[in-house]
Structures are given as structure tokens and as C-alpha cells.
Amino acid sequence: MKVEYTNRAVGDLRKISTQSHKEFGERVTTALELRIRSAVEQIGKAPESAPRVEQRPGMRVLPLVRYPFKIFYRIIGDTVRILHIRHTARRPWTEDGE
Numbered sequence: 034m035k036v037e038y039t040n041r042a043v044g045d046l047r048k049i050s051t052q053s054h055k056e057f058g059e060r061v062t063t064a065l066e067l068r069i070r071s072a073v074e075q076i077g078k079a080p081e082s083a084p085r086v087e088q089r090p091g092m093r094v095l096p097l098v099r100y101p102f103k104i105f106y107r108i109i110g111d112t113v114r115i116l117h118i119r120h121t122a123r124r125p126w127t128e129d130g131e
Contacts, residue, residue: 046118
């Protein structure tokens, strides 16, 4: 399936990369970025494999193994739309805001 990112998700990726680099350095940042790419590739190949999010029709979430992030997405026709990439230590996400 085709994968597209919302503006919010692109911003999330930039923020994650910047913060990771500041806190953990190049090696960890590179590993994290590779893990996110791998997870998105997995989503594109098997979009219905991740669990649905309760109380959010059509939304699914893929937790990253080994890293404290979740990738929220929807399947829209033949496209997977990555909505948000969120750190698991933050309070639960609502689509309307933080």
C-alpha cells in the first residue's frame, strides 16, 4: 500500500530526531530512525496487522518495540495515512489536540 504522512507526523519525526540526537547522540538516533522506517514499511505491507484503537473508529496503533513510541494511522482506500508518532510517556492523545 501507499504510505503518506500528515503534516503533524512529519513534524513528529523531525522533533523525535532532534531530541534524540541531543539526548542520546548519533548512534541511537540512527537506530531509532531505522526502526521507525521499518515499522512504517511493515504497516504498508500489512496495514491491518496492528490493533485498532478503542473509541477511534478506523484508527490503528503500532507500538515500536524497544523504543517508547507509538505510530497512529488510518487505512484510507489503498493508502495508509500516518497520523501521529507519539512518545508513550505522554498522556493519551486526542485527535483534537495534545
